[in-house]
Amino acid sequence: MQMQGVGFFLRVPCSHSVLRMRAIPVSKLKCKALQPFTRPCSHMPNVAESPPSTLVQQFTKFCYQRDLPRAMIAMEAMQRRGLWADSVVYSELVKCCLARRAVQQGKLVHKHVFSNGYQPKTFLINVFINMYVKFALLEEAQELFDEMPERNVVSWTTMISAYSNARLNHKALESLVLMLREGVSPNSFTYSSVLRACDGLSNLKQLHCCIFTAGLESDVFVRSALIDVYSKLGELHNALGIFNEMVSGDLVVWNSIIGAFAQNSDGDEALNLFKRMKRAGFSAEEATLTSVLRACTVLALLELGRQVHVHAVKYGQDLILNNALLDMYCKCGSLEDANSVFTRMEKKDVISWSTMIAGLAQNGFSQEALRLFEQMKLSEVKPNYITLLGVLFACSHAGLLEDGWYYFQNMKQLFGIDPGREHYGCVIDLLGRAGKLDEAARLIQEMEGEPDAVTWRTLLGACRVHRNVDLAAYAAKQILKTDPDDAGTYILLSNIYANSQRWEDVTEVRKSMKARGVIKEPGCSWIEVNKQIHAFILGDDSHPQIDEINRQLSLLIDRLMAVGYIPDTNFVLQDLEGEQREVSLLSHSEKLAIVFGLMSLSKGKTVRIRKNLRICGDCHVFAKLVANIEERSIVIRDPIRYHHFQDGINSKHNISNDEMEKFLVQKDWIRRWFIDLEGMVNGEGRCAPRMPLGLIMCKSTAHSTYAHGGLCVP
DNA sequence: ATAGGGTTAG
Numbered sequence: 001m002q003m004q005g006v007g008f009f010l011r012v013p014c015s016h017s018v019l020r021m022r023a024i025p026v027s028k029l030k031c032k033a034l035q036p037f038t039r040p041c042s043h044m045p046n047v048a049e050s051p052p053s054t055l056v057q058q059f060t061k062f063c064y065q066r067d068l069p070r071a072m073i074a075m076e077a078m079q080r081r082g083l084w085a086d087s088v089v090y091s092e093l094v095k096c097c098l099a100r101r102a103v104q105q106g107k108l109v110h111k112h113v114f115s116n117g118y119q120p121k122t123f124l125i126n127v128f129i130n131m132y133v134k135f136a137l138l139e140e141a142q143e144l145f146d147e148m149p150e151r152n153v154v155s156w157t158t159m160i161s162a163y164s165n166a167r168l169n170h171k172a173l174e175s176l177v178l179m180l181r182e183g184v185s186p187n188s189f190t191y192s193s194v195l196r197a198c199d200g201l202s203n204l205k206q207l208h209c210c211i212f213t214a215g216l217e218s219d220v221f222v223r224s225a226l227i228d229v230y231s232k233l234g235e236l237h238n239a240l241g242i243f244n245e246m247v248s249g250d251l252v253v254w255n256s257i258i259g260a261f262a263q264n265s266d267g268d269e270a271l272n273l274f275k276r277m278k279r280a281g282f283s284a285e286e287a288t289l290t291s292v293l294r295a296c297t298v299l300a301l302l303e304l305g306r307q308v309h310v311h312a313v314k315y316g317q318d319l320i321l322n323n324a325l326l327d328m329y330c331k332c333g334s335l336e337d338a339n340s341v342f343t344r345m346e347k348k349d350v351i352s353w354s355t356m357i358a359g360l361a362q363n364g365f366s367q368e369a370l371r372l373f374e375q376m377k378l379s380e381v382k383p384n385y386i387t388l389l390g391v392l393f394a395c396s397h398a399g400l401l402e403d404g405w406y407y408f409q410n411m412k413q414l415f416g417i418d419p420g421r422e423h424y425g426c427v428i429d430l431l432g433r434a435g436k437l438d439e440a441a442r443l444i445q446e447m448e449g450e451p452d453a454v455t456w457r458t459l460l461g462a463c464r465v466h467r468n469v470d471l472a473a474y475a476a477k478q479i480l481k482t483d484p485d486d487a488g489t490y491i492l493l494s495n496i497y498a499n500s501q502r503w504e505d506v507t508e509v510r511k512s513m514k515a516r517g518v519i520k521e522p523g524c525s526w527i528e529v530n531k532q533i534h535a536f537i538l539g540d541d542s543h544p545q546i547d548e549i550n551r552q553l554s555l556l557i558d559r560l561m562a563v564g565y566i567p568d569t570n571f572v573l574q575d576l577e578g579e580q581r582e583v584s585l586l587s588h589s590e591k592l593a594i595v596f597g598l599m600s601l602s603k604g605k606t607v608r609i610r611k612n613l614r615i616c617g618d619c620h621v622f623a624k625l626v627a628n629i630e631e632r633s634i635v636i637r638d639p640i641r642y643h644h645f646q647d648g649i650n651s652k653h654n655i656s657n658d659e660m661e662k663f664l665v666q667k668d669w670i671r672r673w674f675i676d677l678e679g680m681v682n683g684e685g686r687c688a689p690r691m692p693l694g695l696i697m698c699k700s701t702a703h704s705t706y707a708h709g710g711l712c713v714p
Numbered sequence: 715a716t717a718g719g720g721t722t723a724g
Binding site: 094122124127128130153154155156157159187192193195222223227250253256262263288290294319323325326349351358389390393 | 718
């Protein structure tokens, strides 16, 4: 071993006819792993002194044994003595470097095969391009690719795949065109790579044609890539079409199609496909279960989610699967389960923390969410954009103005995150709730970029609570500019006017609503009972037990009214008047779902409802009172957050008798408004009448069932 | 030597 001398040069004769001696001083080779072995070492064979054929054999052996340090020494000796191994052997060595993320060694091998003007085969250059791509050294890969004399499908595909992964969509598509111009035919590898770079339907259609013409449509890789792109572009119909053409199955293709529906919030179809998959004889594994969990999350199917959990256990510490599980429990309102999954997770990434923080916040456990965020700060995981959203959401939910404002102001400095539109939204909500409407409005103006409808809607909500009619009208106007058919805005505005007795304005809003032909999405609530989903849609009475449900609801309302419940018609989001308003309110789908839950679930079981629209104030009160007098825990999930109504003494949403008194006093204005309305209708002021129960019966609800009938998962 | 499926918010 004579490698320390400064003046020592590696002499590597080039195997080509053009002899270009280019010596590399050993001292310039920066290779950490090489250093310890440059000195003689007793247990190390002295490869440098072996005869040439043995040296190459030994190098080959080390490469196949994945013995990187010895292979590097042998390679160096070969380089000094002008010996070369077969290309395949180098590719084995590169594999070894990739597996160990040994970037420096990889670069050395690259230098070795190119030293002294030696021109490696296309095959071997491809190996190095791929190596640089995998090391995320795109520039090095590009340079090699540009300078290679001949590029084959693999060279092009490797670069296209790199561009697709780096989200350089344009470059990926452009490369496909260039390769076609060079006369290289794309194969299934090429298409499945370039499909990932498709971000528009016109591109996709063209590519699909090429694939079809090339007869590559039935390749499983191409098929799953096609399904994936169509699904990402929201073209589920096409995705399903491609899937259904599959003759012989493939688990990944099944996972693609199940994931497609789950990600597009069609949990029902995702579960149907999952059942089909099982019938076709496939076993679920991590990716399948993750998508099935997402379907459960979308449909708020806690019980089915639990069944999936049982099977997920066998995959132990799969991070993505655990994150999906965590999210499912949070979104199904079972924080105990979520927390137990979270504590058991050995590895937690930013998604695990964000999911748990947002989950706590959305379920009303704001303090716990903030406490968890403090814990996260102590861990090595850095919060991101979404984590901060959860934190701000927690603050706005709990009305923690100071904390929220602090995090918002210091996001950039503390965590390096620029506040985005959604962060502004949380803070606008926070200020709005605190009654600081002007500051909220000012913040909207300070926002970068045009505020969107969601932002204005936040302000509108705050205006409703704090009865700022003029600002409300302004905000509503802004929403209707971008979203002129938003029924909720018209109704909210009309209700705000009604609150302030501005009847002319009420009429005006309703007129313009009618003129535009705006239709409100009907309220829909659903509940899982006995492995079936029971859906209640306003205005539909097809549920088989609807008569009994209505009878029970009447009885329940009687009992509630006896303890002072007054339907708050202020929340009727319909174009109705007087008594009719009240009837409509009492037939809100969540009330029927709650009653059905009480009827069908055994005592002590939590009634879990999911609904499509935000819960109205009256139903909120109704649920609170029902939870109280029926001694039931009720959890209602609306599109934004969760409402926990618990029977327990220590529960935060529990109402004691005192509190109920207080509540009724606070809500006295409802009573007053009621009288006003009656006066308007009947020409005289009189108290709100008791509910005519018969009327409740005729406004009944809808039914549809989806039986998932005990999915036996894998 | 090159390729496909899963997780947080909106």
